[in-house]
Amino acid sequence: MALSKEPATRWAWVEIDQGALRRNVRAFKNLLAPGQRLCCVVKADAYGHGAPQCAKIMQAAGADMFAVATLDEGIQLRQSGVKIPILMLSEPPASSVDLLLQYDIMPSLYTAEFALAYGERAVELGVVGRYHMAIETGMNRIGVHYADVLEFRRSIDFHRGIECDGVFTHFATADDPDSWEYSLQRRRFREAVQAMKDADCECGIVHCDNTPASILDPATHFDMIRAGIGLYGLQPCERTAPIFPLDPVMSVRARITRVTHPAMGEGVGYGFTFRVPRANVQICTLPIGYADGLARVLSNRMEVLYKGRRLRQVGNICMDQCMVAIQQMTAQPVEDAEIGELVTIVGRDGDAVITMDEMAALRGTINYEVACGFGMRLKKVYL
Numbered sequence: 398m399a400l401s402k403e404p405a406t407r408w409a410w411v412e413i414d415q416g417a418l419r420r421n422v423r424a425f426k427n428l429l430a431p432g433q434r435l436c437c438v439v440k441a442d443a444y445g446h447g448a449p450q451c452a453k454i455m456q457a458a459g460a461d462m463f464a465v466a467t468l469d470e471g472i473q474l475r476q477s478g479v480k481i482p483i484l485m486l487s488e489p490p491a492s493s494v495d496l497l498l499q500y501d502i503m504p505s506l507y508t509a510e511f512a513l514a515y516g517e518r519a520v521e522l523g524v525v526g527r528y529h530m531a532i533e534t535g536m537n538r539i540g541v542h543y544a545d546v547l548e549f550r551r552s553i554d555f556h557r558g559i560e561c562d563g564v565f566t567h568f569a570t571a572d573d574p575d576s577w578e579y580s581l582q583r584r585r586f587r588e589a590v591q592a593m594k595d596a597d598c599e600c601g602i603v604h605c606d607n608t609p610a611s612i613l614d615p616a617t618h619f620d621m622i623r624a625g626i627g628l629y630g631l632q633p634c635e636r637t638a639p640i641f642p643l644d645p646v647m648s649v650r651a652r653i654t655r656v657t658h659p660a661m662g663e664g665v666g667y668g669f670t671f672r673v674p675r676a677n678v679q680i681c682t683l684p685i686g687y688a689d690g691l692a693r694v695l696s697n698r699m700e701v702l703y704k705g706r707r708l709r710q711v712g713n714i715c716m717d718q719c720m721v722a723i724q725q726m727t728a729q730p731v732e733d734a735e736i737g738e739l740v741t742i743v744g745r746d747g748d749a750v751i752t753m754d755e756m757a758a759l760r761g762t763i764n765y766e767v768a769c770g771f772g773m774r775l776k777k778v779y780l
């Protein structure tokens with residue numbers, strides 16, 4: 398039976414459980430002491446979950462700030478009505494300063510060239526450009542080197558067009574907070590912040606924790622945590638799962654568009670990588686493919702859920718479609734599947750479940766990438 402909210406145009410879609418999202422946001426809020434803030438990371442369209450809609454729910458559940466990866470993502474949030482601070486997690490090209498100021502999106506900042514371009518334009522417009530200073534503490538991705546923070550601040554702080562709203566770093570190994578590498582980054586960050594405070598440089602909001610660090614190392618919450626993956630109910634690593642339960646937010650569903658009974662030996666899909674092994678095999682077509690995030694490397698390896706049990710996906714996954722097989726394993730004849738019946742690609746069906754983690758393991762990647770992929774073309778339905 399079709400859900401009333403299902404997209405009318407396509408028998409494949411993503412379901413977003415708004416209640417689960419709300420509960421996950423509250424779980425992170427509950428980790429915090431009074432006065433500490435929650436920055437909800439909604440980059441990449443909220444990890445594929447739909448940023449404008451998720452931002453509304455997150456804000457109602459207690460988000461204090463949003464973080465995005467690109468200026469366009471920030472503008473989309475502002476255009477959807479977000480009024481709370483928005484932080485961009487890297488430094489954009491200097492050519493974007495007008496839009497940053499126009500939409501009140503705080504850039505991360507770590508070069509003097511950008512800082513001065515940003516400040517000049519702010520002065521011209523009669524406003525102050527707020528920013529967060531990124532500090533490089535060991536990941537070797539972005540930021541001012543931890544040993545150079547004072548020198549850097551001295552080279553830009555004279556400018557009346559800019560104001561430091563926060564300072565932050567990012568951990569490379571937060572999934573293992575007992576490691577030497579993690580404690581080194583933590584120490585470098587603490588020392589850099591202390592050096593700025595001792596020199597009376599405004600630091601604003603001090604923050605460094607992503608999801609795993611927020612859960613595993615509460616001592617580094619400082620003034621704010623930046624949670625991403627956990628908000629969507631996905632665990633960043635094995636260590637967090639037993640101590641911080643979360644509710645998965647995204648499910649992926651499709652409906653069967655065709656059912657056939659090819660003869661034994663016939664091939665299925667491009668290149669015939671699957672051949673029908675016996676009589677009485679039903680091949681069902683699903684209107685979802687690798688352009689929807691169902692990576693082609695999963696071909697002939699993944700399973701889907703149908704009527705509470707697992708079916709094998711067979712043949713190469715196409716760009717927009719794939720096939721699954723219903724094989725008769727017992728003497729009892731299996732009823733024919735019908736066009737329009739529901740299949741679960743990720744999520745729960747009765748007692749059976751297929752997780753993002755299962756799919757990530759099959760693909761040799763992490764749940765982050767799997768969720769982002771499903772968000773790219775499939776319509777999202779908010780339940």
Ligand SMILES: *Cc1c(COP(=O)(O)O)cnc(C)c1O
Pocket residue numbers: 438440486567606607608609623624625626627633
């Ligand atoms: C993506 C990102 C986060 C969020 O990380 P999660 O592991 O998803 O919680 C936090 N901070 C920065 C700088 C990021 O790039």
